[in-house]
Structures are given as structure tokens and as C-alpha cells.
Amino acid sequence: MGYVDRVIDYYRQKDAQNPEFxxxxxxxxxxxxxxxDRHPEYEKLGVLERLCEPERVIMFRVPWVDDNGNVRVxxxxxxxxxxxxGPYKGGLRFHPSVNLSVxxxxxFEQVFKNALTTLPIGGGKGGSDFDPKGKSxxxxxxxxxxxxxxxxxHIGADVDVPAGDMGVGAREIGYxxxxxxxxSKLNTPGVLTGKxxxxxxxxxxxxxxxxxxxxxxxxxxxxxxxxxxxxxxIISGSGNVAIYAxxxxxxxxxxxxxxxxxxxxxxxDNLDLDVVKQIKEVERGSLASYVEKCGHGEYHEGSLYDxxxxxxxxxxxxxxxxxxxxxxxRLVSNGCWLVAEGANMPDNNEAVAxxxxxxxLFAPGKAANAGGVATSALEMSQNSMRYSWSFEEVDQxxxxxxxxxxxxxxxxxxxxxxxxxxxxxxxxIAGMTKVVEAMVAQGII
Ligand code: NDP
Numbered sequence: 526m527g528y529v530d531r532v533i534d535y536y537r538q539k540d541a542q543n544p545e546f547x548x549x550x551x552x553x554x555x556x557x558x559x560x561x562d563r564h565p566e567y568e569k570l571g572v573l574e575r576l577c578e579p580e581r582v583i584m585f586r587v588p589w590v591d592d593n594g595n596v597r598v599x600x601x602x603x604x605x606x607x608x609x610x611g612p613y614k615g616g617l618r619f620h621p622s623v624n625l626s627v628x629x630x631x632x633f634e635q636v637f638k639n640a641l642t643t644l645p646i647g648g649g650k651g652g653s654d655f656d657p658k659g660k661s662x663x664x665x666x667x668x669x670x671x672x673x674x675x676x677x678x679h680i681g682a683d684v685d686v687p688a689g690d691m692g693v694g695a696r697e698i699g700y701x702x703x704x705x706x707x708x709s710k711l712n713t714p715g716v717l718t719g720k721x722x723x724x725x726x727x728x729x730x731x732x733x734x735x736x737x738x739x740x741x742x743x744x745x746x747x748x749x750x751x752x753x754x755x756x757x758x759i760i761s762g763s764g765n766v767a768i769y770a771x772x773x774x775x776x777x778x779x780x781x782x783x784x785x786x787x788x789x790x791x792x793x794d795n796l797d798l799d800v801v802k803q804i805k806e807v808e809r810g811s812l813a814s815y816v817e818k819c820g821h822g823e824y825h826e827g828s829l830y831d832x833x834x835x836x837x838x839x840x841x842x843x844x845x846x847x848x849x850x851x852x853x854x855r856l857v858s859n860g861c862w863l864v865a866e867g868a869n870m871p872d873n874n875e876a877v878a879x880x881x882x883x884x885x886l887f888a889p890g891k892a893a894n895a896g897g898v899a900t901s902a903l904e905m906s907q908n909s910m911r912y913s914w915s916f917e918e919v920d921q922x923x924x925x926x927x928x929x930x931x932x933x934x935x936x937x938x939x940x941x942x943x944x945x946x947x948x949x950x951x952x953x954i955a956g957m958t959k960v961v962e963a964m965v966a967q968g969i970i
Contacts, residue, residue: 528565529558532573543626545845545870549633550577552874556950557957559941570969572961579632580613581605582625585675587653589668592661601672603651605685606632609963612683613649614639614898616690619668619697621656627845628652631690631869635898637956638891641930644902649685651676657692658809669700676701677708682715682908688901689719691844694765695731699724715908718901727904729919730897735769736920737896737927738840738867739777744931745863745886745948754778757836761785761829762843763805763812766867766894770840771798782836783829784812785843790829791815793822828852835859842867850875857883866890877949884946892930892952899926 526534533554540546554573561567587601602625605613615635618628628650636648655668680687689698698719705716714725722728729736746753758779760767763786771781775798783792784801791801791812800819804810816824825832830852839861841847845868848856853876856864864880865888866872872880872887880887900923907913914922934951937943937958943950 527558528561528568528573529554532577535574536577540626540629543629545626546629546633548874549630549870552870552877552949553633553637553953553957556953559950560954560957560961567961567965570965572964575964576607576636576957576960577633579604579606579629580608583676583679584625587655587668587672587675589664589671591664599653599655599668601651601653601675602628603676603679603685603687604628604632604649605679606648606650607636607960607964608647609960609967610640611645611647612681613685614646614688614901615648615650616652616688617693617697617701618650618652618690619655619657619692620652621654623652623654630845634869634891636960637953638895639898640956640959641892641933641952642895642899642902642926643929644899646686646898646902649687650690651687652690652693655692657697665697666700669697670704673701673704674708677705680705680716682713682905686715686901686905687717688898689765691764693719695719695721695726713908715905718904720904725904725908727900727907727919728914728916729923730900730904731765732769732772733900733923734766734894734897735771735842735867736773737899737923738766738770738842738865738893739773740896740924740927741888741893741931742774742838742840742863742865743777744928745865745888748931748935749886755780756838757782758838758840759783759829759834759836760840760842760867761790761847761871762841762868763801764842766897767840767842768798768802768805770842770867771796771801774840779838783834785829786812787843789813789824789826790832791822791824792832792834795821797821830855833859836861838863838865840865840867841871843871844868845870846873847871848876849873850879852876853879857885862886864888865893867894869894881944881947881949886946887948889949889952891956892934892948895930896923896927899923
């Protein structure tokens with residue numbers, strides 16, 4: 526058995542209780558074998574074992590008091606996965622499904638994604654099994670304060686810089702930052718990204734992941750001689766990433782006809798994004814109220830991917846493992862020829878293999894959704910300089926970064942003689958090469 530297979534096998538047994546982490550590890554390692562064929566010396570240096578083991582995992586109790594005076598306890602985490610190329614960087618997720626397996630998968634993916642941005646940031650991820658749904662403002666604030674009371678001693682502008690993810694938006698970042706400032710007595714806005722504009726946030730950060738996803742899609746289309754105008758597009762999710770992907774897709778003439786949430790989906794040839802924003806960003810409600818609010822379209826319970834919807838492009842922007850093999854087959858049989866991941870790992874490995882085998886243009890999340898973390902790194906730069914760039918300046922930098930990530934994938938496809946549509950291996954090889962070279966240069970630590 527070769528080096529890569531031995532390491533995969535070892536982690537399958539050692540971390541059998543971490544299925545999402547194993548899934549991510551298999552996807553990355555399987556597509557980067559060529560690096561280890563070219564560099565047999567990496568085996569002796571234990572490169573893969575060091576890559577697969579987080580540098581540090583912090584787990585802590587998060588006690589808080591609900592509105593009825595009852596004490597509630599959640600579990601908090603920060604996985605500082607790899608700091609070889611810069612401070613650990615990656616979001617915080619507040620969702621009942623959060624556990625160590627989910628955060629290790631997200632942190633592992635983040636390492637290579639951050640390397641692809643070409644910015645000096647390492648990879649990390651954190652969060653809690655706290656469910657923000659249905660909580661009052663006071664409860665959210667008390668939870669965030671308690672969470673930060675433990676986390677603050679592990680982070681810093683040059684150490685580890687968390688941001689938002691599912692369940693953590695500008696409101697939560699505001700409370701987290703306030704508590705950090707109180708406890709540390711430091712005014713270092715660069716310790717968290719996704720902050721409000723009035724206290725160190727960056728323009729475009731809110732839109733960055735969704736906009737960046739569409740910028741990446743535009744690069745793919747251009748490279749393959751296609752135009753975006755009129756392409757029928759379906760988007761799963763209706764949170765931060767999905768909403769701004771929809772906005773940018775529409776601005777570029779793509780026809781978005783469907784969006785979803787954790788309970789159901791809407792179908793509408795005249796999809797009204799303002800109504801979706803009102804429901805999700807203001808009311809924090811369910812898409813079930815969409816049809817009544819705007820007077821057109823349809824709402825159905827269940828997954829968008831269980832319906833037969835004719836489309837050219839699918840942008841999965843909800844959560845991990847939304848699309849399995851059966852759903853991937855359904856997408857392709859309904860005419861979908863381009864899939865770009867706004868979410869992290871929304872397609873399982875069988876779905877990805879099916880896309881590649883059927884020549885679907887497929888952009889993995891670590892390339893296509895890297896615009897969020899890239900703009901977070903731009904926020905850090907502005908905080909260091911104590912200066913703000915205009916919306917247009919940040920947006921242009923975001924476009925350039927997404928074009929550069931696309932180009933890096935193409936370069937690796939050429940260099941390793943891969944199939945022309947294999948962005949999976951292209952992205953993984955490009956990201957991993959950079960991290961491994963930095964690790965090797967720094968010795969065995
Ligand atoms: P949000 O919390 O803003 O939104 C998540 C959305 O996904 C909600 O609409 C939610 O529905 C929906 N959802 C949750 N579970 C499912 C499911 N099983 N099926 C369909 N939809 C579902 O999160 P974000 O938009 O920030 O994040 C979405 C994804 O993008 C995650 O994978 C995240 O890791 C990734 N990502 C986010 C970045 C960012 O900058 N925010 C950066 C890079 C990646 P409901 O409203 O009902 O809860």
C-alpha cells in the first residue's frame with residue numbers, strides 16, 4: 526500500500542468517530558497523490574500525518590442564562606489546524622449539528638482554501654452546538670459573551686482570527702468583539718473579521734462569499750467559451766452566501782429560479798430577492814412565507830435536489846452533504862452542466878466523482894467560496910493599516926483574487942496533466958503544495 530493510502534487507512538481507523546473529517550480527508554488526499562509521487566521524500570518527513578493532525582484543539586464549556594433565568598450549557602470549540610503560512614483563520618459556526626468532526630473537516634478544508642487565496646493566512650475553524658434559532662437578542666448576546674470569555678485568551682490579530690459562518694453574522698460578531706475588547710482591554714479590531722463598518726469592518730465582506738462564488742463561475746464560463754446571460758440557475762440555502770450569490774448572478778444576467786432553506790424551497794421564474802432578504806435577514810423566518818409575501822412563485826417542503834428542475838447551473842450554498850449520488854444524477858439528468866459550491870462540502874464524494882465522470886464543470890468549495898475568507902484577510906490588512914478601502918477597491922481585489930484562484934487551478938491541471946475540467950485536483954494540489962512547502966521549510970514542529 527502506498528503512502529497516501531496508508532495515511533487514509535490510519536485515519537479511517539483512528540478517527541472513525543469523525544465521519545465528516547474522514548470524508549474531507551479522503552477527498553483531499555485522493556486528489557493530491559501526484560504530489561507524493563513527485564516528492565517521495567515527503568513520506569519520511571511525515572508531511573501527510575502532520576497535515577492531518579490539527580496543531581491544537583480547544584474545547585470548552587459555555588454556560589449562559591436564558592430569559593427565564595435557567596442556566597444553559599453548550600460546548601464551544603476552536604480547532605487551530607495549521608498555521609504554517611499565517612495566523613489561523615476561519616469562521617465560527619453556531620448550529621446544533623456542530624461537533625468535533627464537523628469542525629475538523631471545516632478546519633482541514635480551510636487550510637488549503639486559505640493557501641489558495643495567496644494571502645498569508647493559516648487555517649482554523651470553531652463554533653458551538655448552540656442553536657441561535659428562536660433565541661432572543663438578550664440570549665444571543667449572553668451566549669456570545671460567555672463563548673468569548675473562554676475563547677479570548679486563545680485568539681489575537683497575529684495568532685488566530687475567527688470570523689462568521691452558519692449562525693454567526695454581523696450581530697454575533699459585534700457581541701463577540703465587544704466582549705473581546707472588554708476582557709483584553711485591547712483595541713485590536715484585526716482579531717475578528719466580519720465586523721460592522723463603523724468599528725473596523727470591511728466593505729464587501731457581507732457580500733464577499735456569494736459574489737466571489739459568482740466571480741469564480743464567470744471565470745469558468747469564460748474559460749469554456751460560454752456567456753452567463755440567460756443561464757438557468759438554482760441555489761440551495763438562503764443565508765449569507767446564497768443571498769449574495771443570487772444577487773451577483775442576477776446582476777450578470779443569469780436566471781435564478783429557485784432557492785431553499787432547511788425546511789423547503791421556492792420556485793419562481795421572477796424570483797424576488799428583496800423578499801428573500803426580508804424573510805431571512807430581517808425577520809429570520811422561513812421561506813414558507815415567500816409566496817404570500819410577494820404574490821407569485823411556489824413553495825414546497827423538502828430538498829430542492831429531490832425535485833426535477835431543469836437548470837444549467839447549480840450553486841449549493843446551504844450546508845455539507847446536501848447532494849448525494851442520487852441527487853447528483855438527478856441534477857445532471859435535468860440538464861445541469863456546471864456546479865459550483867458556495868457551501869463547504871455540500872456534495873459528497875460520490876456526487877463529486879459522478880460530476881467528474883460526466884464532464885460536469887465542477888468547482889469545489891475551497892476554490893469557489895474562498896472569496897469570503899479572502900475578503901476577511903483584506904479586512905485584517907485594512908485594520909493593520911488603520912485605513913479603509915472603498916467598496917469598488919475591495920470588490921476589484923475580490924475579483925482579482927477569484928481570477929487568480931481559477932488560474933492556479935488551471936496551472937495545476939496543466940502542470941500535472943489532469944483532465945481539463947478537474948478543478949477538484951487542481952485546487953487541492955495548488956493549495957496543498959503551498960502549505961507543504963511552508964511546513965517543510967519550517968522544520969519538524
Ligand atoms: P447562514 O447561516 O447565513 O445560512 C445557511 C443557510 O443554509 C440557511 O438558509 C439555512 O436554512 C440553510 N440550510 C441549513 N441546513 C440546510 C439543509 N440541510 N438543506 C438546505 N439548506 C440548509 O450560513 P452561510 O450562508 O454563512 O453559510 C452557508 C455555507 O457556506 C456553509 O457551508 C458555510 O460553511 C459556507 N461558507 C460560508 C462563508 C461565509 O462567509 N459566510 C464562507 C465560506 C463558506 P435556515 O434558514 O432554515 O436555517
